[in-house]
Amino acid sequence: MPARPTAPRPQNSRVKARAAQPQPQQQEPSADDPRVMLDRQLGTLYEPIPPYPTRTEREGEFYSLGDGEMFLNLGPHHPATHGVLRLVLKLSGEQVVDVDPVLGYLHRGVEKICENSDYYHVIDQVDPLEYVSSLFQEWPAVLAFEKLMDVQVPRRAEYIRVLSGELLRVASHTLFMGFQALDLGGLTPILYGFIERDEIVEMLAALTGARMLFNYFRIGGVNGDLNHEFMSRLGDWMSRAAKQSQAQSALLNENEIFVRRMRDVGVLDRATALRYGVSGPNLRAAGVPFDVRRAHPYSIYPELDFNVPTRDEGDALARYLLRVDEIRESIKIIDQCLNNMPDGPITAKLPRLLRPRPGRAWAAVEGPRGMQGVYAMSDGTDQPYRFRIHDPSFVNIQTVPAILPGGLLADTMAIVASLDPIMGGIDK
């Protein structure tokens, strides 16, 4: 019998690879090691880094901490900051001492993009800025262009614009009511608000073809006539809209916890509001009856019968209740639009390529958050030479450092929500 051949024992390839590589030697960490330095500085690692040297007096004041104070970085990723708003809060315990809003996380340079696109394309570029009620961002743009080109808009188109705009105002305010409750910890109103908004948005989808970014207004008119589905959905909704919004606001108005958390919180007085240039419901809640629809009438608003509700308190509750009142007025306007809807064309006749004469135009409409304005300048080419957007949220959010200090951390959410900012428009 032959002897069994002896083969060398096969080695695992992984073992070989491990043996080939030199093992890292355990070393004592030196003081220069960045990780060690990081470890030592951990106590101050998460503080906001002040610019050095501080550029303004205000900056120096903000970044110097007093006794027992700390910074709290609220956002840009936070459940309650409505998008990417970042607030650097200086806290003393739970009390807010100072606040520095930091913007720009959503900046896209939309104004520049608009200056590089022709007049028709501007409409869908500005759409996503006001993403909750995007018709109100299209509206001033087309108004400004119509002023530049001296276009006469057909009356039916004006009625359709007002009708769809007021519907969207109701949707936006209903959603605001839900978000206000959500930021105070109430789970349910936001879902009721979304149900209401969904009905409106679905009917607008039947009219415009989109649920959110409508791209519906055109220079000299609108993109489509009223159709059967829209009208039947609208009639269905109108039959219970007032009752439904009443029921939804009662869920919060009659809630003691909600009212107590909103009353006397974030008081924006008349003088401060005017100094900052606040507009819209936030200004009217401070007692100034300024509404672009009445102060600088456009479209068919002079013919319509509606009130401009105001409140004198200027606190978060007043801002909330004012929007509830505005929903009622909007429903009134929708009713009048439906009753007086004229027949006729829905667009003016315009050439394919628009080349307005050199000039400049300013147009503003009253959006759900305030005055939505556009300043457009033409140099005779098919693109606007300058296109400037005035966004109400941008102005309204500036009042936060003025009205927030002295409140508690929890009030921050109530106040920011009651100003109803939309970050798309703020960062542009």
Added chain:
Amino acid sequence: MRAIPIRPVLAYPGQFWGRRSLVERLAMILIPAAMVAAVVTAVVLYLAIPPLLDFLGANFPLIRFFIAATAILVLTIPTAFVLIYLELKVIARMNLRVGPNRVGPWGIAMSLMPGLKVLSKEDFTPTGADATVFTLAPVVTFLASVMTLLVIPFAPGVVGLDLNIGLLYFFAMGGLTVLGLLMAGWSSFNKYSLLGGLRSAAQIISYEIPLTLSVVGVIILASTKTAQTLSLNHIVLAQSGSALDWFVFKQPLAFLIFFIAATAEANRTPFDMTEADSEIVAGFATEYSGMRFGFFFFAEYVNVFIVSALAATIFFGGWNAPFNWPWPVNLNAFQPLSYGPAVWFAVAAMVVLVGTYFLAMVVRLLGGRSWDAGSALVMGAIVIFVIVGGVVTLAGFIALDWVRGIVWFMAKTYAFVITFVWMRATLPRVRVDQLMGFAWKWLLPASLVNLFVTATAVLILNR
């Protein structure tokens, strides 16, 4: 003819072992080891059983305590799952949503999913956190809330430990919860966690006082009926009779105070300051993930159950039925064990098997082509088990007083649980200063007035 070479069985000594897979190697080690262990265990048990029985007999209270503690610890898991499902589903219906409906029939297995998720996630400790305290915090919170269950009487005789200081023990253990939250908030190295932890300390300590004071009136009333003790069993016994004997009708103000303070104690909306998600992200739990977060999550729901159970025990008669049921059925003549276990096993198996096939047939006949044979059989099995379980429970309900007690107790407790869920769906959150002001300015004076009135009334009436 070609010669077939003879391959050596083993080319080298270690080849057999080297060619085995990991499972085979483990099996080759573990199976003989298990066999040896079984033999050794059998021998040891044979030798040890008589002294062990002696030991068990001699230390019965100790053994009972161990079994009760284990049972309660195990009980918390299904309780938490049921509560999570209830909360998901009830809030969904109140929000006009459908809620979970994908995992299992009516989504009843939905609450298992977050459980599995937290188990499979990374156990993460953030840089700069105090690792020891960070790890211990969820354990403290969870154990503190589970240990309070020990003194709750579920039914006559079904109680973990009938302490004569039961209520005091309950509040002491419940108060320990805040320690865990504070530890979590402090050790996380996160400002949101710190704010959450400090809020919880302030809140729970403030609400502990009206919570404890509100039940003193009940203790005084119970002491006039039974022995002077803080045992929860005696408080339940003092409420025996009809629903009119429940303490909620004698101490309505105390019940209101107790309910509000208990909501704050369990960190539920509208007093969920410690994890106010729209303010401080997730409060003390911001930096937690994986099973450590799972313990906080569990503790929260167990707390809801415990607070509801205590409310049912103290104010709603515990395991007492709301009325004196005239029990007409006397099952004493029916002695199931006299027929022998084999007969019973056969009958039970036959009922289940025949019932499954019969119901599957019915399902197939009624449901038509949408039911294949397998689905119909599964449905039949589910239905027959529900029917058999219902019949057995009903028989127990009629015949055994502890089954009756558990059913009444659970019905009352879950009524409170649903009230808590309802509140969460309805109410916004109060602010920190309003929360503290309410405790010190309203609840504390009210509970003192209630105590004074009760004590005076008892003193005058019992003279």
